[in-house]
Amino acid sequence: MLYAVIWKELRDISRDYKTLAVIALLPLVMMPLMSMASIYVQKAQTGYAYVVDEDHGEGCVGSTCISSEEIAEIIKKTLLSHGFVILDHPGKEILDIKVVIPRGFSHNATSLNATAEIIIYQNVASSKAQEGIAAVNSVLNDLTRRLAEAKIRLLGKKAGIYVNPGSILDPLSLKPLYVNPEGQSVSYKEAFQVTLARILSFSLIFVTTPSIAYITDSIVGEKERKTFEALLATPLPRWSIILGKAVSTSLIGLVTGVSDAVGLILFFTIPSLTYGINMLSFLTPQLVGTHFLAVYLSVVASLAMILPIIIRSGSYRSAQTFSLIIIGGASTIFFMSLYADLSNLQAPLMYILYLIPYTHAVEMIRATVLNHYLNALLHVLYIMAIISALMWVSLELFSEEKIIYSRT
Amino acid sequence: MMEGEGILHETDSSLGGKGLRYAAILREVSKSFKNMKALRNLTLKVPQGKVFGLIGPNGAGKTTTLRILATLVRHDSGYVEVLGMELPKMRVEVRKRIAYLPEDAGLYGRLTGWENLLYYAMIYAGKRRAEEVAMKGAEISGLSEEDLNRKAHEYSKGMSRRVAIARALMLEADLTILDEPTSGLDVVSSYSIRETIKDYVKRTGKAVIFTSHNLLEVEEVCDEVALIHQGRILDSGSASSLKSNYRARNLEEVFIKALGLAEA
Known part of the structure; x- marks a missing residue:
């Protein structure tokens, strides 16, 4: 008798083509969609950015020199690679981020007793702005490292001692290694x-x-x-x-x-x-x-x-x-x-x-x-x-x- | 007297149910749903080898009575016996020997008419004999091979009902229970179904219990009739004897007069 029920149900189910198609196609559509979404969606979003150099200055720490114009160009290139449109002059477009290199930036950045800052205005309604901030941050992190190392080398030179900038900037570090629950390396x-x-x-x-x-x-x-x-x-x-x-x-x-x-x-x-x-x-x-x-x-x-x-x-x-x-x-x-x-x-x-x-x-x-x-x-x-x-x-x-x- | 003691006198258990005078017996049966009393001490005997009609207005208790006989509903009190077997105690055995067609019973729409017959044939007769039984159903339905191979959702109401009735009758059960098998059908379909039921009883000698709102139809098809109202049987007998007793021209008049007497 169980055979009869299975016989009938299988016929019934296999002829409900529409529902069967939805059930079969849903994972086939959803899984690649999730994959594509994670990769493409952010990149496919267009963002508008405006980078202003109000400083027009240059400065050096020892042999390491920077110019605000050069930094602005690096920021622009980085934002471009993240799908931003860089505006020469802000027009009718709604800006996602605005990056300002203020007056005195180069001087402060290369000084031994001041700090320099770059100002970012972010549109709170824009998810793309977060990506832009992360991109600008990556440029600044690189620049900060270069300047910090140069300042340490300069101070060392002035003090007449050899200093390894890495030992001052990263006195401690983390080395991740993977092990399984049994403690064996994986x-x-x-x-x-x-x-x-x-x-x-x-x-x-x-x-x-x-x-x-x-x-x-x-x-x-x-x-x-x-x-x-x-x-x-x-x-x-x-x-x-x-x-x-x-x-x-x-x-x-x-x-x-x-x-x-x-x-x-x-x-x-x-x-x-x-x-x-x-x-x-x-x-x-x-x-x-x-x-x-x-x-x-x-x-x-x-x-x-x-x-x-x-x-x-x-x-x-x-x-x-x-x-x-x-x-x-x-x-x-x-x-x-x-x-x-x-x-x-x-x-x-x-x-x-x-x-x-x-x-x-x-x-x-x-x-x-x-x-x-x-x-x-x-x-x-x-x-x-x-x-x-x-x-x-x-x-x-x-x-x-x-x-x-x-x-x- | 112990419950069921008199029943053994009326049946004959030594014949294994085959020599029963009655296909079903209900005695002093009551059934309530929450605050509603569906059956009130209902007593009824369905004779063997005949078409038995149960007639009454909506809510009279016809469907509840049939559902009790079909083992789907348990009565609160009283005694129920189907084919010599007491319910609900022997419901599993009873199910093997009855066929039931509920009111407005549908077909499986994605299955063909033939597959609908084959499914029930498999349940009752097993895989090996299923085709043979379903062939009987196909014959009873009167549908062409082409129609039987169409999916049931394409059928008209009349065609669906013919297959549903064929599905019940092909089993040649000892008791077939049909709840309003012709309701909502046109004259031609109703006529065809009535003829099918009459032929079936004549050919097999099995019992059929049948309900309908169409009293003329009941008069034509049924050998015996019971009038049910507010969960009680008002009267029962052959259509001709009832008409004679109530000095009525037809069953409609019988029912009205019986109702009047009951309410008086």
């Missing part, structure tokens, strides 16, 4: 894969929400189309109705799993093509495979989490609303995974999160990049146990009378 590539795991975990958010449509339709939709009542009077065991729908809906998990894995490859192909860095080398077959499994299990977990609600929902609308609340709430796990290692959280919070199946999808990916395959397998088992428990709850809540008489 390469930068391996360290980056952990960051990658966070991004992959976050991307699971795109696969859980669209599957709600199918799951809701398979129960509340049947009720609203008046096919469910007749089905409930058949000898089909209740478990086979629930399991049949769950197994068939997991087809959606397979479709999204494949789609998300391809989307993932595209996510890394775009920066590779743009920067010539082989980002794809960070993707291992184990990681792609685990990601696929995490996607599949996340979709089935979504089904299991909302099934008890859907079974008791009166209408399609209320089922969708409650499902979105549940999936939306649970999906905060994917956000959290961007900023925290879930397994390192304090005891009560960690145990609560471990009851949410998505936590184990995130942990599966993290364990795989750390080569903790046994741990990854354990999280697979956890998520499957939670799914089974939720299915059992759905079965317990299954009441023909409540289904028939709930308001539509």
Whole structure:
């Protein structure tokens, strides 16, 4: 009898071309879009900048000389490389930033008892202004370093002692080295894969929400189309109705799993093509495979989490609303995974999160990049146990009378 | 007397249900939903091998009665037996031997008419015998092969109903429960469905319980009729005996007079 339900559901699902296309295409569109957004959007934004040299001065510290005109030109070139249009005279355009080199700058910058400043006016409504400030800062940092070293060398010369400017400017420094949780050294590539795991975990958010449509339709939709009542009077065991729908809906998990894995490859192909860095080398077959499994299990977990609600929902609308609340709430796990290692959280919070199946999808990916395959397998088992428990709850809540008489 | 004791006298459990006089028996059955009493001590016997009509106005308790017989709703008190099996205790066994068509029952729109029949055939008869059973359904529906291979969402209301009824009748269940199978259909479709039901009972000798608002239709199709009002049975019998008892020209008049007597 389970065969009959699966047979019917698969036919029904596979003929809902539009929803299926949305589910399959969403990760394929979203993942490359995220990649492109992170690279291109800021660059594609046009910003307007105006650089004024009010100083027109020059100055030297020992043999290191500067001119305000030269500094203004460097700032202009740097802003140009960040997609800014440099205006000769401010016109009707709304400026994102205005850089002013005030009178006396060169003198103060090369003096031993004064400090010099460059003034930046930033448009608070402009996100591009932040990028401009960062660009100007990079020029000033370089100039500051050069002048500081020159001043130290000059003071040393005057004092008649040898001074290494580096030992005064950077008496302390930090040398980062990467180790795994076991304390063994790992390469930068391996360290980056952990960051990658966070991004992959976050991307699971795109696969859980669209599957709600199918799951809701398979129960509340049947009720609203008046096919469910007749089905409930058949000898089909209740478990086979629930399991049949769950197994068939997991087809959606397979479709999204494949789609998300391809989307993932595209996510890394775009920066590779743009920067010539082989980002794809960070993707291992184990990681792609685990990601696929995490996607599949996340979709089935979504089904299991909302099934008890859907079974008791009166209408399609209320089922969708409650499902979105549940999936939306649970999906905060994917956000959290961007900023925290879930397994390192304090005891009560960690145990609560471990009851949410998505936590184990995130942990599966993290364990795989750390080569903790046994741990990854354990999280697979956890998520499957939670799914089974939720299915059992759905079965317990299954009441023909409540289904028939709930308001539509 | 213990609950159900008299029922054994009326049935014959030694025949495994096959020699039953009644396909269904409801005795002193009550059912409430929150503050609304849907059935009040309702007593009813559905004979074997006949079309039994349950007639009454909206909210009289027809659908609740059918849903109790179809094992979907549990009664609060009283005794219910279907094919010699007590409900709700033996609901799983009962489901194997009944077929139920709810009011306005739909089809699976993305499946073809044939697939809709095949799905139910698989549930009742298993994968191996499914095609054979569905073929019967195709025949009962009277739809052409071309129409049966179209998706059900393309069907007219009449075509959908014919497939839905065929889906119930092809199973040749010991008791078929049809809740307003002709409601909202045109004259031709209604006629065709009535003929299908009459032929079915004649051919198989199985029981059918049928509800309708169209009393003329009930008079034409049903061998026996029960009048239901406010969750109680007002009277029952063959259409001709009821007309004779109430000195009425048709069932409509019977119903009005029975209602008048009940309210008096």
